[in-house]
Amino acid sequence: MDLISFTWLVWIGATTLLFWILPAKLRFGWLLAVTCLFLLTFEPTSLGLLAVLTGTTYFLTKGPRPDGKRVALAIVPVAALLFGYKIFSASQGDDLVTTGVIPLGLSYYTLRCIHYAMERYKGAIRDLGPWDLLGYLFFIPTIFIGPIHRFPEWRRDKSRHRWDSEMFSEGLERILHGYVKVAFFGNFLVSDQFASWSEDATTPGSAQELYLEMIRIGLNLWFQFSGFSDLAIGFARLLGFRVMENFNWPFFQRNISDFWANWHISLTSWSREYVFNPTIAVTRSPAAGALASLIAIALWHEVSVRYLVWGLYHGLGIVVWQKCRPLWGKLPQVANRFGQHALHGLSVLVTAHFVLLGFLLVRQEGFGEIIDALQIFGTGWT
Amino acid sequence: MKLYLFLQSRVPKPLAVVLTGLWFALLIVLAFFFANEPQAVFRYGNI
Numbered sequence: 001m002d003l004i005s006f007t008w009l010v011w012i013g014a015t016t017l018l019f020w021i022l023p024a025k026l027r028f029g030w031l032l033a034v035t036c037l038f039l040l041t042f043e044p045t046s047l048g049l050l051a052v053l054t055g056t057t058y059f060l061t062k063g064p065r066p067d068g069k070r071v072a073l074a075i076v077p078v079a080a081l082l083f084g085y086k087i088f089s090a091s092q093g094d095d096l097v098t099t100g101v102i103p104l105g106l107s108y109y110t111l112r113c114i115h116y117a118m119e120r121y122k123g124a125i126r127d128l129g130p131w132d133l134l135g136y137l138f139f140i141p142t143i144f145i146g147p148i149h150r151f152p153e154w155r156r157d158k159s160r161h162r163w164d165s166e167m168f169s170e171g172l173e174r175i176l177h178g179y180v181k182v183a184f185f186g187n188f189l190v191s192d193q194f195a196s197w198s199e200d201a202t203t204p205g206s207a208q209e210l211y212l213e214m215i216r217i218g219l220n221l222w223f224q225f226s227g228f229s230d231l232a233i234g235f236a237r238l239l240g241f242r243v244m245e246n247f248n249w250p251f252f253q254r255n256i257s258d259f260w261a262n263w264h265i266s267l268t269s270w271s272r273e274y275v276f277n278p279t280i281a282v283t284r285s286p287a288a289g290a291l292a293s294l295i296a297i298a299l300w301h302e303v304s305v306r307y308l309v310w311g312l313y314h315g316l317g318i319v320v321w322q323k324c325r326p327l328w329g330k331l332p333q334v335a336n337r338f339g340q341h342a343l344h345g346l347s348v349l350v351t352a353h354f355v356l357l358g359f360l361l362v363r364q365e366g367f368g369e370i371i372d373a374l375q376i377f378g379t380g381w382t
Numbered sequence: 383m384k385l386y387l388f389l390q391s392r393v394p395k396p397l398a399v400v401l402t403g404l405w406f407a408l409l410i411v412l413a414f415f416f417a418n419e420p421q422a423v424f425r426y427g428n429i
Contacts, residue, residue, distance in 0.1 A: 004417060005417075006417075166383070169383055170383060173383065173406075176406070176409050176410065176413060177409070179413035179414075179417065180409050180412050180413045183412070183413055183416040183417045184412040184413065184416045187416065188416045
């Protein structure tokens with residue numbers, strides 16, 4: 001089912017209406033029932049997997065404080081399942097999202113399961129019984145496309161749960177913003193109008209065509225993905241939950257580290273907690289942490305050479321930036337305001353182009369096509 | 383809401399209400415008028 005549709009609006013409306021009409025003790029059972037009904041209707045495989053993952057995660061981490069072996073037993077099969085699906089999907093051709101090779105939402109609820117198990121191991125989350133874990137993992141607004149919200153915040157909102165008209169109004173506003181971003185900006189302006197204009201204005205196979213394609217891909221991703229995140233955040237607010245933000249003007253950041261702090265925030269913060277920090281704890285090297293973190297993010301999207309290259313590209317970008325940062329501070333500072341603005345603009349432009357080039361390269365089918373695209377940029381300007 | 387609060391501190395309250403209303407009307411028109419645009423494939427990896 002398409003999330004930009006009247007059907008999904010009806011699901012949001014009916015879920016929210018009954019949620020607030022029902023007595024407080026029945027509300028979370030209702031949310032659980034809606035998620036099960038939705039998955040049963042549109043994605044039964046996902047319902048089965050999510051039920052199994054929830055069960056194993058709960059039973060292996062229950063008790064006062066689970067030991068490392070039990071937590072590893074909870075995490076390894078979950079991660080292996082996701083990894084297996086990613087390898088399988090990478091071998092299935094190009095039209096993967098629409099054909100649904102990967103069960104709906106698996107990439108997201110796997111990371112939530114790992115988060116829960118790790119936090120139980122650290123002792124940051126108490127064993128609150130299976131219903132809280134079920135409610136968290138089966139939370140319908142975020143189950144399909146994130147954000148990868150965290151259990152403590154979800155539990156806090158659940159315990160403080162009450163009607164808040166201001167939050168409800170914010171929710172409606174965010175849903176509207178989401179629809180406008182996806183339908184108007186993403187689908188109409190970027191994918192339709194901008195694509196036709198660039199097709200007419202450039203020669204096929206030229207660097208100009210590739211450059212405009214690069215901008216189109218980046219803008220489309222941003223509008224689509226942040227629009228869908230708005231829908232999820234808005235839906236959660238209608239139900240009285242504040243879910244973490246996922247995007248904060250990523251293409252207007254001054255360096256690659258800032259870009260990753262503002263693009264798919266819930267994923268990058270997950271990776272910081274569970275990949276970057278453990279890697280640093282073992283290696284004492286921020287560079288190794290950045291590389292491991294970005295490679296994990298890349299392989300989470302797809303286990304393939306092109307995504308590995310994409311992860312290395314961004315990881316090395318961050319490492320180079322970390323190394324250059326102290327030198328940057330030693331350069332003579334620009335005193336006048338115009339110069340500062342110009343420098344700021346230039347930094348934003350360079351960062352955006354670095355990221356956009358990465359998106360273009362990862363869209364190529366393999367390493368050979370990546371080299372071809374780079375060659376066109378080198379020699380194909382007409 | 384943010385837009386309304388922003389406007390309220392700068393223009394008379396009735397005008398802030400009208401401008402906010404017009405802004406949301408525009409968004410609703412855009413969202414529903416273009417809702418039938420063909421969906422671009424949301425290809426951000428196989429998520």
